[in-house]
Amino acid sequence: MKSNDSQVKKHNIELSCTEIGGLWSIYFQESMTVCFLKYFLHHLQDAEILPLAEESLQISLGRLDHIKSIFLAENFPIPAGFSDGDVNLAAPPLFHDTFALSFIYMMNRLGTINYAFTASNNVRLDVLDFFNECIHTSTEMFGKAVKLMLEKGIYDRPPKMNYPQKIEFVQEVSFLDGMLGKKRPLNAIELSEMFFNIERNYFSIIVMLGFAQVLEDKKLKDFVTRGRKISEQQVKLFNDLLLEEDLLGTVTVSMEVTASTVSPFSEKLIMFMINVLNAVDIVLISHALALSMRADLIAQYTKIIGEVMAYAKDAFDIVVERKWLEQPPLVTDRQQLLKS
Numbered sequence: 001m002k003s004n005d006s007q008v009k010k011h012n013i014e015l016s017c018t019e020i021g022g023l024w025s026i027y028f029q030e031s032m033t034v035c036f037l038k039y040f041l042h043h044l045q046d047a048e049i050l051p052l053a054e055e056s057l058q059i060s061l062g063r064l065d066h067i068k069s070i071f072l073a074e075n076f077p078i079p080a081g082f083s084d085g086d087v088n089l090a091a092p093p094l095f096h097d098t099f100a101l102s103f104i105y106m107m108n109r110l111g112t113i114n115y116a117f118t119a120s121n122n123v124r125l126d127v128l129d130f131f132n133e134c135i136h137t138s139t140e141m142f143g144k145a146v147k148l149m150l151e152k153g154i155y156d157r158p159p160k161m162n163y164p165q166k167i168e169f170v171q172e173v174s175f176l177d178g179m180l181g182k183k184r185p186l187n188a189i190e191l192s193e194m195f196f197n198i199e200r201n202y203f204s205i206i207v208m209l210g211f212a213q214v215l216e217d218k219k220l221k222d223f224v225t226r227g228r229k230i231s232e233q234q235v236k237l238f239n240d241l242l243l244e245e246d247l248l249g250t251v252t253v254s255m256e257v258t259a260s261t262v263s264p265f266s267e268k269l270i271m272f273m274i275n276v277l278n279a280v281d282i283v284l285i286s287h288a289l290a291l292s293m294r295a296d297l298i299a300q301y302t303k304i305i306g307e308v309m310a311y312a313k314d315a316f317d318i319v320v321e322r323k324w325l326e327q328p329p330l331v332t333d334r335q336q337l338l339k340s
Contacts, residue, residue: 019127022118026065030060031081040100043093094210099256106203111138115208157194159247193288198238201231206256213262239263268324278312
């Protein structure tokens, strides 16, 4: 007997935990990104940034539709995520136009990293193809954002360093020292990690400065202000280390935020963005720690991770207390089934 074509699934392999976790997490991030991009597009005046923001929005909407189609085919519940109700387009601009470009740059830079990590955990080919496409489009949009930032003169290139004259091998275990006495110069890997952690924290400072400015809830305002100070401390720490190498100075970022005190975003969306920034901070600082070969850097990175994890725990408590946290899919509670 021939099966009904409408009931035959193209893929008879069910989603595994890695595909479910990856798709579910990305759905939330993309629905958040859509809210930000719709807000930017409502206010954007810069004719050069506008088409890039429009393209970014269509990419994110397309990703959401793709994930929905996969979940619907699996009879898997679509996450609530974020919607038009989480953004107030009637609110005055909170950020200047150039921050929309910075947002596109940073989201695609982080997206390239995140999608690559997620893709490497997936084995169902249709899901893997989706994440590979996400990597491609994020990389492409990142390049477009960098190009436009360079043209506008708002992109800070990573520090230059002289090329080595020959191949050398480490001769002494003191290569790992740095807590006391003379420190060896930073190597290229350490310098790169430091620079991009400074850049990412500058982005966080701008975002949290804007959020704190418009939040009316004192508890949330104080919490966001605390997060901004953590990012400022990281920037100061890394800048001080780089200044010792005559490489970089402090850059002011407050000019990106307008004088508006009306929030364009829901408190739930704001806290989700804070959680995203916390998660990214923990992952990338841990990455920097793993690649560092100087004891003082390892100690500093370890301290930072502890501080950010404590802050992230407090953020978790807030969103749970206010019932803003949508629960990730859980495995079946076998113990509970056996009791029933």
